[in-house]
Amino acid sequence: MTGRTPTFTERARRAQLVEVTVGIVAAHGYAGCSLQRIADAAGITKAAVIYHFATKDAVIRAAYDAVIEALVGHVAERIAEAPTAESKADAYVCGLIGYLAAHPDHVRLIIEAADGDRGSPGRWEPFAGLIDDAKASGAYRPDVDSRMLAILVGGAIDAAVGQSLREPAFDLHTAAEAVVDLLHRAALAAR
Incomplete structure (x- = not known):
C-alpha cells in the first residue's frame, strides 16, 4: 500500500x-x-x-503488534483499576496471565513470532517499576531487588503459560494466584 x-x-x-x-x-x-x-x-x-x-x-509482524497491543491494553486496564501500589503489581500478574489464558492463539503467535524479543533485557522493566512503587508505598520491603524479583516472577509466568500450552487442562487462574502468592512471600513488608 x-x-x-x-x-x-x-x-x-x-x-x-x-x-x-x-x-x-x-x-x-x-x-x-x-x-x-x-x-x-x-x-x-x-x-x-x-x-x-x-x-x-x-x-x-502486524499480527504480533496487534496481539501485543491488545495484551498491553488489557494489563494496563487492570493496573489502572487497582487502588494500591501492591494491588497494581498483583493486577499486572493476574492481568497478564488472565489475558493469556483467555487467548491461547495469541500466546502461540507471541512465541512463534517474537523472533528473539521474548528474552529482551527490558521485557520485565514495567513490572519492576510496579514493584518499585509498592516498595515506595511501604507495602513491599525496601531491600527487595525490584529488577531481580520482576525477572524471577516473570519466569514463573512464562513457565505457567508454557505449561498450559503443553497441558490444556492446566489451570492458569490457579497458577496466577500461586504466582501472586510467590510475589507476596518474596516482597511483602511485615504487617
Missing part, C-alpha cells in the same frame, strides 16, 4: 488478515504460515494479501 490513509474497507481487510494470521500461526507455526494459506483462509487471492502486506513477515 502507498503512504496514503487507508480507506475503511482497507482497514477492515487488514484487520481480517491479521486475525486470520493469528489463527494460522497458532495452528501451524511460523513455518506453516504462508501468504497463500492466509489468502485461502481469508477467502481472497494471494495478490489481494500482497496489496496489504508485501511479505509473510510483514503480516506476521
Whole structure:
C-alpha cells in the first residue's frame, strides 16, 4: 500500500488478515504460515494479501503488534483499576496471565513470532517499576531487588503459560494466584 490513509474497507481487510494470521500461526507455526494459506483462509487471492502486506513477515509482524497491543491494553486496564501500589503489581500478574489464558492463539503467535524479543533485557522493566512503587508505598520491603524479583516472577509466568500450552487442562487462574502468592512471600513488608 502507498503512504496514503487507508480507506475503511482497507482497514477492515487488514484487520481480517491479521486475525486470520493469528489463527494460522497458532495452528501451524511460523513455518506453516504462508501468504497463500492466509489468502485461502481469508477467502481472497494471494495478490489481494500482497496489496496489504508485501511479505509473510510483514503480516506476521502486524499480527504480533496487534496481539501485543491488545495484551498491553488489557494489563494496563487492570493496573489502572487497582487502588494500591501492591494491588497494581498483583493486577499486572493476574492481568497478564488472565489475558493469556483467555487467548491461547495469541500466546502461540507471541512465541512463534517474537523472533528473539521474548528474552529482551527490558521485557520485565514495567513490572519492576510496579514493584518499585509498592516498595515506595511501604507495602513491599525496601531491600527487595525490584529488577531481580520482576525477572524471577516473570519466569514463573512464562513457565505457567508454557505449561498450559503443553497441558490444556492446566489451570492458569490457579497458577496466577500461586504466582501472586510467590510475589507476596518474596516482597511483602511485615504487617
